[in-house]
Amino acid sequence: MRESEGRDRDPSGTVLDSQVVRTTGVSGPERGFDGAQRIAGRRRYILADTGGHVLGVHVHAASSHDRDGSRELLTDELQG
Numbered sequence: 001m002r003e004s005e006g007r008d009r010d011p012s013g014t015v016l017d018s019q020v021v022r023t024t025g026v027s028g029p030e031r032g033f034d035g036a037q038r039i040a041g042r043r044r045y046i047l048a049d050t051g052g053h054v055l056g057v058h059v060h061a062a063s064s065h066d067r068d069g070s071r072e073l074l075t076d077e078l079q080g
Helices: 066-079
Strands: 014-022 032-034 039-049 054-061
Touching: 014 066, 039 066, 054 066
Parallel strands: none
Antiparallel strands: 014 039, 032 039, 039 054
């Protein structure tokens, strides 16, 4: 997609953001409680280039720390 826009294939800058999302009462390995925001659910991480194109997504339990989820997302993207 980037090449069709006349840009380099690999982005020179990216943005990483996370968000806690409420989920249903069904439990599972990717569901937890974020005490700071008082939300039971999942935390999703999104990696996008500066043009807004999504490069990667990773989902964890809301109780996970940002450093852990972002590390896994970046590791997956660099290897894949």
